[in-house]
Amino acid sequence: MHxxxxxxxxxxxxxxxxxxxxxxxxxxxxxxxxxTIVLNNASTDNTIEVVEKIIDKYPLRTIEIITNEKNLGNPGNFKKSQAIATNEYTAIFHDDDAIHPEYIDRAMSLIMDDKNEKRPVMVSGGGARLI
Structure with missing residues (x-):
């Protein structure tokens, strides 16, 4: 689903x-x-090259990279991810998070289920937090 x-x-x-x-x-x-936005925290390795290769390998996916001018630390980079989020929903992953092919569909089904009396505010690998 899109x-x-x-x-x-x-x-x-x-x-x-x-x-x-x-x-x-x-x-x-x-x-x-x-x-998909890759928020690069001023990496000094071949991060940009890896992202460029993924962009070439998956041309039907829209992938952007934003590179911080300096390393903001993990909490600072996470705060920046919140500042650049502009869509109704944002999924935030770290560079060592590999997902199951059905994860996004399953997470979005929890969020978008109009039958829920309570609305989820966060969905993680361990489940959903409903309010």
């Missing part, structure tokens, strides 16, 4: 090998979404 109301942000710093696996798992997802 979710135009979903963006995915992947946080990374100097873990290009893990990032490659994470991005490939996202690109192999059964679901599609508006765009």
């Amino acid at each position: 979710y135009e109301n979903l963006d995915v942000i992947v946080l990374t710093y100097n873990r290009a090998d893990y990032l490659k696996i994470a991005l490939e798992s996202l690109c192999e997802s059964n679901a599609t979404w508006r765009k």
Whole structure:
């Protein structure tokens, strides 16, 4: 299923090998979404090259990279992900998060289920938090 109301942000710093696996798992997802943003925390390894190769390998996926001018630390990079989130829903992953092909569809079904009296505010690998 396609979710135009979903963006995915992947946080990374100097873990290009893990990032490659994470991005490939996202690109192999059964679901599609508006765009994926890689939020690069001023990596000094080959992170940018890895992202460029993934963009070439998956031309039907919209993937962007934003590179911080300086390393903001993990909490700072996470805060920046919240600041750049502009869509109705945002999924945030880290560079070492590889997902199951059905994960996005399952998570979005929890969020978008109009039968729920309570609305989820967060969905994680362990379940959903309903309010």
